[in-house]
Amino acid sequence: MASTPSLTQSFEVTVVGGGLGGLTAALALRQRGVRVTVLEQASELGEIGAGIQTAPNASRILLGLGLRAQLAAIRTEPLDQVRRRWKDGSVIGLTPLGEFCKRNYNAPYWHYHRADLHRVILNACVDPNGPGPVVVVRTDSKVTGLDRTDPARPVAVTADGTRYAGDVLIGADGIRSAVRDLMGAPDTLEFSGEMAFRALIPGDLVAADPATRWLVDRYQSTIWYGPDRHLVHYMIRQGEFLNVVGCVPCTDEVAEKWTVASSAEALVEAFAGWDDRVPAMLSKAKEDVACFALYHRRRDPVWMDGHVALLGDSCHAMLPYQAQGASQAMEDAAVLAEELGRVTGAGIEGALRRYVDRRAKHAGMVQEASVRNMAFYHLPDGPEQEARDELLRRGFTGESD
Ligand code: FAD
Numbered sequence: 001m002a003s004t005p006s007l008t009q010s011f012e013v014t015v016v017g018g019g020l021g022g023l024t025a026a027l028a029l030r031q032r033g034v035r036v037t038v039l040e041q042a043s044e045l046g047e048i049g050a051g052i053q054t055a056p057n058a059s060r061i062l063l064g065l066g067l068r069a070q071l072a073a074i075r076t077e078p079l080d081q082v083r084r085r086w087k088d089g090s091v092i093g094l095t096p097l098g099e100f101c102k103r104n105y106n107a108p109y110w111h112y113h114r115a116d117l118h119r120v121i122l123n124a125c126v127d128p129n130g131p132g133p134v135v136v137v138r139t140d141s142k143v144t145g146l147d148r149t150d151p152a153r154p155v156a157v158t159a160d161g162t163r164y165a166g167d168v169l170i171g172a173d174g175i176r177s178a179v180r181d182l183m184g185a186p187d188t189l190e191f192s193g194e195m196a197f198r199a200l201i202p203g204d205l206v207a208a209d210p211a212t213r214w215l216v217d218r219y220q221s222t223i224w225y226g227p228d229r230h231l232v233h234y235m236i237r238q239g240e241f242l243n244v245v246g247c248v249p250c251t252d253e254v255a256e257k258w259t260v261a262s263s264a265e266a267l268v269e270a271f272a273g274w275d276d277r278v279p280a281m282l283s284k285a286k287e288d289v290a291c292f293a294l295y296h297r298r299r300d301p302v303w304m305d306g307h308v309a310l311l312g313d314s315c316h317a318m319l320p321y322q323a324q325g326a327s328q329a330m331e332d333a334a335v336l337a338e339e340l341g342r343v344t345g346a347g348i349e350g351a352l353r354r355y356v357d358r359r360a361k362h363a364g365m366v367q368e369a370s371v372r373n374m375a376f377y378h379l380p381d382g383p384e385q386e387a388r389d390e391l392l393r394r395g396f397t398g399e400s401d
Contacts, residue, residue: 021312021329032341041142047114051243056107058327066130074116078183089275093392146182177314195250299364304311323372
């Protein structure tokens, strides 16, 4: 049975991957008194230059980790989410966010620059004045091997041969997880056939043009629905950037390379024929436009084996059609820390099993709903699309878990 949590647990956890999922797990474990080492393959920790949103389910977890003041300095709060038809921009749905979320879900809906959010969580992990033992972060540490000679002390082996033994090993190493392969989990990777254009458009350019000024007058989150593609945009850093994500059919080059640098011209071209407000906005993108192939993982309940477990994209990479990938990783982190924080060394395997029991079903439902949303968002013009728009007008917001 679970024992009382103590501020200094006797065991240690190795987290492979210092992305949003791995760092949130490290921070949540630290706060339960667990000693954590994060192994990150990159020479510097960070995130790509793009926006990210946390719905109340994830904002609540971040606030629960004591980050209120730090998040207040980096977040932008949208008033509502507006849904528009591709051809004429007519409003087909309006979902209140802002105060509505705080009142009804007791947590906010927030937008951030990814690098800001990542930095806030990292700083809390390594802050010497925080609760519990400081998280040790090792960069330039690509995990390429796993030694389970002693099943209770899994050892992560990095490319240079360094060995990191711990009582628990968590694979938070993203969609192409090495830990997942090393633990022998099934290959569940799938290609959606789509790619996402991502761009950060300078807010001052948007504000200076009467044709796009409306974007900064209200902090709205906007989704445009069109045949076989859709476009999402919202402000981050209080208007410093307009974050844009455009999901379209994937080119062969992007499917093969996963990430390819692109241009404002290609982005405008991808949405040719859409309402005039769309090219007016997209043409302001600068040189940092890029395309990302949208791969995801099939639902899979195999997240652990003995003292090794997966978290985040390594076990439930999902399409971004609910903006929930990192948020689900944060939910994983909170539950993992809760379960591990309750046990002593002998109870680790049971704690990991409870973690998977509590998380895999829900994350799997979100994965599947995100796949269904791809078809729902991209209906061709015609009766099915009209029926969908009618649903949106009545307040339906797409598939959710
Ligand atoms: P990652 O972010 O991939 O981090 C994995 C880390 O592990 C990386 O730092 C990597 O370098 C490291 N690593 C990999 N292999 C090794 C190894 N062998 N050894 C050591 N380190 C290794 N989610 C949301 O919640 N809200 C959103 O608004 C949202 N928008 C999105 C928009 C788009 C277009 C896309 C594509 C996704 C979006 N997501 C969103 C999903 C979200 O980005 C991911 O689900 C999330 O970043 C996954 O976090 P992670 O920590 O599991 O993996």
